[in-house]
Amino acid sequence: MSGDSSVVNLSELSFPQLDQLRTRVQQELTVLQSSITQLKEVQQRLKDSKENAALLKPETEGKDVLVPLTASMYVPGKLKHNNKVMVNIGTGYYVEKNAVEAEEYFQRRMDHVTKQIEIIQPAAMEKVKLRETIVMLMQAKFQAHLQSQKKS
DSSP states (O other), X not given: OOSOOOXXXXXXXXXXXXXXXXXXXXXHHHHHHHHHHHHHHHHHHHHHHHHHHHTOOGGGTXXXXXXXXXXXXXXXXXXXXTTEEEEEEETTEEEEEEHHHHHHHHHHHHHHHHHHHHHHHHHHHHHHHHHHHHHHHHHHHHHXXXXXXXXX
């Protein structure tokens, strides 16, 4: 949660405190899940780029292709110098690479993104467990409150 390393016994928290904690844990979980989703999207784009770089063979030179101008507009073109590609390395910078170098670059990036996912996923799983524990405690406290009202 925060940088505070003190341990809190959840069963000692009041219902409103548990609700606040549940909300905070849910917000943190949402951020982690969003990060994982974004990383998986990046991972898929990198995989697609690597696979497409692998398709650039000498025999593909002169083939007809559609060149994207926007996400939904293309112009016809022909492959020329198909062993050279411009690779977006981030923040508007491009580097010319041959097809093999591009494949290697995309593989390194995929490996890095995969490691980031592997770091974030356990944290997200812990947040899910914590949220479930908090919800169970809230339900128990609510049931205990109902039982005490029945006795009164």
